[in-house]
Amino acid sequence: MTIGIIGAGNIGSAIAVRLGAKGIPATIANSRGPDTLAELIAKAGPSITAGTREEAASKDIVFVAVKWLRLQGALAGLDWNGRILIDTNNPIVSMDVPMIDLAGRATTSVVQDWAPGARVVKAFNHLAAPVLAKDPHAEGGRRVLFYAGDDEGAKADVADLIDQLGFFGLDLGDVESGSRLFQTPNGPLISHDFVKIG
Ligand SMILES: NC(=O)c1ccc[n+]([C@@H]2O[C@H](COP(=O)([O-])OP(=O)(O)OC[C@H]3O[C@@H](n4cnc5c(N)ncnc54)[C@H](OP(=O)(O)O)[C@@H]3O)[C@@H](O)[C@H]2O)c1
Numbered sequence: 596m597t598i599g600i601i602g603a604g605n606i607g608s609a610i611a612v613r614l615g616a617k618g619i620p621a622t623i624a625n626s627r628g629p630d631t632l633a634e635l636i637a638k639a640g641p642s643i644t645a646g647t648r649e650e651a652a653s654k655d656i657v658f659v660a661v662k663w664l665r666l667q668g669a670l671a672g673l674d675w676n677g678r679i680l681i682d683t684n685n686p687i688v689s690m691d692v693p694m695i696d697l698a699g700r701a702t703t704s705v706v707q708d709w710a711p712g713a714r715v716v717k718a719f720n721h722l723a724a725p726v727l728a729k730d731p732h733a734e735g736g737r738r739v740l741f742y743a744g745d746d747e748g749a750k751a752d753v754a755d756l757i758d759q760l761g762f763f764g765l766d767l768g769d770v771e772s773g774s775r776l777f778q779t780p781n782g783p784l785i786s787h788d789f790v791k792i793g
Contacts, residue, residue, distance in 0.1 A: 599656070
């Protein structure tokens with residue numbers, strides 16, 4: 596499976612660092628171009644390369660980690676058909692601004708609309724970036740990552756990747772019910788840092 600990352604800020608960088616720590620190849624992109632990513636590439640290690648948004652989006656599994664107000668634009672004009680899209684996003688502008696109103700929709704169903712044909716799995720969104728960037732082996736166990744989606748094959752591939760990275764993956768079900776458990780707003784599991792012991 597080839598891997599791309601669209602978004603190289605807090606969350607995109609944390610994912611790149613974790614992939615790099617395992618020597619797993621990935622291409623990461625931001626909006627300003629590959630030349631602006633030298634510092635991150637040096638930190639993440641030789642398996643991580645900088646590319647364009649289109650190059651990152653051409654991979655089998657594509658992490659998307661972009662602030663909500665720029666997310667639709669970052670997804671637009673790309674061929675998502677059959678690709679696995681990992682939705683790491685929450686509909687937040689900033690901590691002091693009220694939550695973006697999605698009229699009660701699951702946030703990942705909105706992302707699905709913006710990336711037609713993608714096999715969307717929500718994951719890597721419930722922890723603060725500095726926690727996600729840390730070694731997932733913690734407190735004698737493995738840090739838990741939740742995932743949810745409607746495509747069982749895509750979820751199995753994301754579960755494999757979560758496991759390869761050293762996290763403990765927990766399948767919470769589909770988008771409509773499961774993803775709401777760890778989404779912002781109102782997800783009871785959002786921000787909690789769980790460790791699976793044993
Ligand atoms: N920060 C956290 O602790 C945290 C935790 C959980 C979930 N999340 C969610 O994760 C997502 C990302 O948050 P963040 O804090 O990582 O944001 P961030 O630091 O602002 O990074 C966003 C990245 O998106 C890139 N970007 C914007 N438009 C793009 C486009 N059209 N094409 C390619 N790249 C584009 C930006 O590139 P440029 O800088 O070049 O414009 C930047 O690298 C958000 O939805 C957030 O809610 C964040």
